Amino acid sequence: MGDRAFGPMLLICALPEVLPLPVAGVSAIIGIPLMLVSAQLAIGLRRPWLPPWVANRSFKRTQFERLVRRTLRYLEKLEHLLKPRWRFLTTPIIERFIGLLLLVLAIVITLPIPFGNILPAIAIAIVSLGMIEKDGLAIAIGGIGAVVILAFMTSAILLVLPMFNVL
Helix, strand or coil, X not given: CHHHCHHHXXXXXXXXXXXXXXXXXXXXXXXXXXXXHHHHHHCCCCCCCCCHHHHCCCCCHHHHHHHHHHHHHHHHHHHCCCCCECHHHHCHHHHXXXXXXHHXXXXXXXXXXXXCCHHXXXXXXXXXXXXHHCEHHHHHHHHHHHHHHHHHHHHHHHHHHHXXXXX
16 A cells, blocks of 8 residues: 555554453553654655565455455445545645654553543544545544644643542
């Protein structure tokens, strides 16, 4: 997929985080690939790099087909919403800023905040869908959502910390 691989990789990493997983520590494990891919986008790599032990993994054909079928159902519903527009938000320079924003969201996802992974993962999923379809409007919506989420989480943390005499 070359330089268009960032969007699908980010989406694949973000989707498990959208669901509230009851297992502690899963967010940290899944958040690491998100950090790796978004950091590569932020530093301007032309295509994502994965360590060989990750890149050489494979799915069984039946598992992959099942995953594709399930995903296509939802993507077909989104297809009429996503279309190439606002191309200025899909340029390599803007993608570096997007990568930086997604890196911050990925770091937030790895933090042990109960249900603190869902909203950042949704923002990452929206941005990645925009990247896949070269839809600058979706990227803008996801980016604005990301900034609002980060502002909300930061203010919530700053309000809670004095209660525990941390500041």
